[in-house]
Amino acid sequence: MVYITRIEHFNAAHKLFNPKWTPEQNEVVFGKCANENWHGHNFELYVTLKGEPDPETGFVFDVKKLSIIVNEHVIEKLDHKNLNVDVPFMAGKICSSENLVIAIWEQLVPHLPAGVALHCLKLYETPRIFVEYFGN
Amino acid sequence: MVYITRIEHFNAAHKLFNPKWTPEQNEVVFGKCANENWHGHNFELYVTLKGEPDPETGFVFDVKKLSIIVNEHVIEKLDHKNLNVDVPFMAGKICSSENLVIAIWEQLVPHLPAGVALHCLKLYETPRIFVEYFGN
Amino acid sequence: MVYITRIEHFNAAHKLFNPKWTPEQNEVVFGKCANENWHGHNFELYVTLKGEPDPETGFVFDVKKLSIIVNEHVIEKLDHKNLNVDVPFMAGKICSSENLVIAIWEQLVPHLPAGVALHCLKLYETPRIFVEYFGN
Amino acid sequence: MVYITRIEHFNAAHKLFNPKWTPEQNEVVFGKCANENWHGHNFELYVTLKGEPDPETGFVFDVKKLSIIVNEHVIEKLDHKNLNVDVPFMAGKICSSENLVIAIWEQLVPHLPAGVALHCLKLYETPRIFVEYFGN
Amino acid sequence: MVYITRIEHFNAAHKLFNPKWTPEQNEVVFGKCANENWHGHNFELYVTLKGEPDPETGFVFDVKKLSIIVNEHVIEKLDHKNLNVDVPFMAGKICSSENLVIAIWEQLVPHLPAGVALHCLKLYETPRIFVEYFGN
Amino acid sequence: MVYITRIEHFNAAHKLFNPKWTPEQNEVVFGKCANENWHGHNFELYVTLKGEPDPETGFVFDVKKLSIIVNEHVIEKLDHKNLNVDVPFMAGKICSSENLVIAIWEQLVPHLPAGVALHCLKLYETPRIFVEYFGN
Numbered sequence: 157m158v159y160i161t162r163i164e165h166f167n168a169a170h171k172l173f174n175p176k177w178t179p180e181q182n183e184v185v186f187g188k189c190a191n192e193n194w195h196g197h198n199f200e201l202y203v204t205l206k207g208e209p210d211p212e213t214g215f216v217f218d219v220k221k222l223s224i225i226v227n228e229h230v231i232e233k234l235d236h237k238n239l240n241v242d243v244p245f246m247a248g249k250i251c252s253s254e255n256l257v258i259a260i261w262e263q264l265v266p267h268l269p270a271g272v273a274l275h276c277l278k279l280y281e282t283p284r285i286f287v288e289y290f291g292n
Numbered sequence: 293m294v295y296i297t298r299i300e301h302f303n304a305a306h307k308l309f310n311p312k313w314t315p316e317q318n319e320v321v322f323g324k325c326a327n328e329n330w331h332g333h334n335f336e337l338y339v340t341l342k343g344e345p346d347p348e349t350g351f352v353f354d355v356k357k358l359s360i361i362v363n364e365h366v367i368e369k370l371d372h373k374n375l376n377v378d379v380p381f382m383a384g385k386i387c388s389s390e391n392l393v394i395a396i397w398e399q400l401v402p403h404l405p406a407g408v409a410l411h412c413l414k415l416y417e418t419p420r421i422f423v424e425y426f427g428n
Numbered sequence: 429m430v431y432i433t434r435i436e437h438f439n440a441a442h443k444l445f446n447p448k449w450t451p452e453q454n455e456v457v458f459g460k461c462a463n464e465n466w467h468g469h470n471f472e473l474y475v476t477l478k479g480e481p482d483p484e485t486g487f488v489f490d491v492k493k494l495s496i497i498v499n500e501h502v503i504e505k506l507d508h509k510n511l512n513v514d515v516p517f518m519a520g521k522i523c524s525s526e527n528l529v530i531a532i533w534e535q536l537v538p539h540l541p542a543g544v545a546l547h548c549l550k551l552y553e554t555p556r557i558f559v560e561y562f563g564n
Numbered sequence: 565m566v567y568i569t570r571i572e573h574f575n576a577a578h579k580l581f582n583p584k585w586t587p588e589q590n591e592v593v594f595g596k597c598a599n600e601n602w603h604g605h606n607f608e609l610y611v612t613l614k615g616e617p618d619p620e621t622g623f624v625f626d627v628k629k630l631s632i633i634v635n636e637h638v639i640e641k642l643d644h645k646n647l648n649v650d651v652p653f654m655a656g657k658i659c660s661s662e663n664l665v666i667a668i669w670e671q672l673v674p675h676l677p678a679g680v681a682l683h684c685l686k687l688y689e690t691p692r693i694f695v696e697y698f699g700n
Numbered sequence: 701m702v703y704i705t706r707i708e709h710f711n712a713a714h715k716l717f718n719p720k721w722t723p724e725q726n727e728v729v730f731g732k733c734a735n736e737n738w739h740g741h742n743f744e745l746y747v748t749l750k751g752e753p754d755p756e757t758g759f760v761f762d763v764k765k766l767s768i769i770v771n772e773h774v775i776e777k778l779d780h781k782n783l784n785v786d787v788p789f790m791a792g793k794i795c796s797s798e799n800l801v802i803a804i805w806e807q808l809v810p811h812l813p814a815g816v817a818l819h820c821l822k823l824y825e826t827p828r829i830f831v832e833y834f835g836n
Numbered sequence: 837m838v839y840i841t842r843i844e845h846f847n848a849a850h851k852l853f854n855p856k857w858t859p860e861q862n863e864v865v866f867g868k869c870a871n872e873n874w875h876g877h878n879f880e881l882y883v884t885l886k887g888e889p890d891p892e893t894g895f896v897f898d899v900k901k902l903s904i905i906v907n908e909h910v911i912e913k914l915d916h917k918n919l920n921v922d923v924p925f926m927a928g929k930i931c932s933s934e935n936l937v938i939a940i941w942e943q944l945v946p947h948l949p950a951g952v953a954l955h956c957l958k959l960y961e962t963p964r965i966f967v968e969y970f971g972n
Contacts (some may be wrong), residue, residue, distance in 0.1 A: 159696040164692075167331050167418060171334040174484060186485075193305070198333050198418050215662060216695075237329070251486070285491050288431070293972065296933070296965070310757070322760075345741060351934060387758070388757070390753040393702065394753070420708075426701070437962075439962060449904040467849050467876055469877065470962050560566070577740040584723050596779065601713070604711060718892060730893075794894035801838065802838065828844075
């Protein structure tokens with residue numbers, strides 16, 4: 157079993173807020189991240205597949221094809237977007253990195269070919285903060 | 293003459309648009325960067341001073357003090373903000389990195405002590421795009 | 429289950445030596461790292477928690493609070509210190525990165541709120557050497 | 565149990581091709597990576613051991629010794645080489661990173677001292693693509 | 701005057717050798733870099749323009765357009781190529797990074813629009829070696 | 837004219853203090869950096885030469901030879917040392933990065949071959965602080 161990872165990136169705006177709370181409550185919990193006029197990040201997304209290398213190609217999966225799939229179904233929906241406003245699969249969710257990485261997983265899995273096992277998604281929100289998700 | 297650089301960072305939302313143009317013209321020129329709902333970045337700001345080391349301290353200028361000045365007068369005004377909406381010194385300017393780095397220079401210089409020479413500001417907008425400004 | 433990581437840093441001096449050995453034996457085993465006058469590093473500490481995102485906040489745990497806890501109970505005790513001399517929780521221990529990461533774990537866990545699960549500590553001693561510890 | 569990682573690097577040429585296929589088939593599958601005149605990479609190899617720190621040294625294993633072993637038995641055989649042509653332990657294998665990381669594992673393990681457990685090899689082929697292998 | 705930099709990358713094979721010398725002389729001078737079967741690198745190319753921001757766009761020059769020009773006229777000619785064999789503009793030149801960066805300059809300048817000033821090219825050959833060229 | 841840079845690294849302990857001052861004065865000026873028991877850093881040293889590429893080799897100067905010279909005359913005197921205590925060429929100087937980079941310049945220049953022009957030294961003290969020196 158070998159694990160192969162492709163790193164993609166996107167730039168997006170977001171804010172953290174819970175619509176059930178007042179602005180004041182949001183600021184108490186989320187601080188600067190609740191700024192009503194948004195802030196943003198350069199996100200880095202690590203997509204890791206696992207599998208046995210194909211004897212004919214030496215590949216677990218062709219990373220160029222992986223990149224195309226991830227760009228089509230994830231990056232194009234997130235890059236230069238507002239995560240709270242522009243992204244259907246984040247609708248109704250608090251835009252934390254934790255919720256975002258789970259939503260990306262759910263978004264990506266149906267578009268991977270049968271037999272291709274997604275092992276992990278890792279998402280850097282800043283150079284010093286990242287989340288990881290293994291599918292459950 | 294020695295040059296000393298301190299790196300600071302901030303996260304912000306922005307969009308590129310010229311208010312004199314229609315949304316269509318803005319999209320033609322700025323592409324995804326014109327998304328009306330904003331996008332954002334993790335910015336890295338390199339602040340470089342030049343001078344001769346003080347014989348008593350070995351310092352061109354104390355980088356801890358430099359960091360405090362830059363945080364008070366620049367970072368706090370930009371971090372977790374919307375550059376187009378929340379930042380008085382960007383009002384009426386197109387929020388390109390070029391205009392931002394010039395505006396940061398003008399914002400920072402009056403707050404540096406007499407005799408401290410600002411040499412260069414370097415601003416990373418993404419890991420693959422940066423601007424530099426030397427004051428004129 | 430989502431994993432969230434916050435990276436902190438500290439600068440410290442140390443040396444590797446076993447007080448039961450002669451200086452010559454220490455030099456044979458530890459080489460340059462046994463220099464009696466110390467050497468030092470910029471350490472990078474990755475603190476990883478695991479948990480399910482809170483439906484109200486989207487957070488496994490607020491990384492700002494995590495940063496405050498790690499700074500108060502770990503970084504302030506290590507930053508700009510001599511690991512062999514100035515750090516009570518390293519007293520009597522050989523100051524290898526392996527022993528240091530275990531000691532940081534033991535130091536940090538009692539200060540995490542009930543229900544917050546520390547998953548991993550990763551400690552870079554140089555850009556090319558790091559250790560990881562999962563608590564046992 | 566503590567995990568310790570040492571990072572080494574090497575520069576090498578390679579191409580991806582399956583000798584059972586025509587050049588056209590190779591180009592369909594491998595694209596630019598099939599360029600008959602080769603291309604190349606700066607590879608970064610992460611070697612991770614696991615074990616309990618020795619009470620006398622604080623070491624899972626001396627990383628300087630690990631570096632010497634990895635350099636002698638892996639890096640010197642790969643650095644500034646053509647992976648398809650110059651490396652006996654890649655003979656007859658498709659030079660994908662997946663196959664390379666498995667071959668490095670098999671090459672390295674016999675040269676580690678008894679009792680030293682190799683946990684993982686991680687190999688960066690570009691700054692945005694890497695593979696990991698845990699021995700089976 | 702503001703300087704704006706865009707970073708692009710390419711992977712290529714090369715070797716260092718002077719065709720006027722014997723293989724032995726080449727090995728004496730170039731060492732491992734003369735390996736007749738080639739080696740390779742992940743190159744990073746920094747392209748820096750200088751100019752005054754356009755009042756209508758805030759841009760010195762649109763970095764997306766710069767990226768397209770650099771990719772069309774430089775990166776596509778170098779990426780996944782053998783620098784000694786596959787690249788017409790390196791024909792008859794020793795494939796050092798010094799000669800490569802000068803050749804890229806000469807290749808790129810005619811394709812920049814009138815009035816766009818190329819200030820500097822910086823080329824990383826490995827993470828620890830780079831060259832810079834300012835046009836003369 | 838082409839500029840070529842080689843990056844080297846060393847790990848060292850130091851403290852900032854002025855022997856003419858009381859410990860209290862040193863702490864007021866230097867803060868945590870004055871800790872009497874030392875702290876330390878992973879330093880990165882960028883050594884930049886300038887010149888015209890030799891037509892026979894394509895080199896401004898052989899970076900392998902440069903690396904050997906820098907290691908013999910600079911790195912071996914600094915690596916795993918205490919900058920205040922173990923380094924003759926820092927004796928009597930305050931161990932700031934500014935003073936260190938000037939001293940490295942003076943130490944290195946006499947050991948470069950005639951005709952080799954040292955252009956710049958850049959020294960990272962932490963990932964967020966660096967100094968540059970051009971020889972006067």
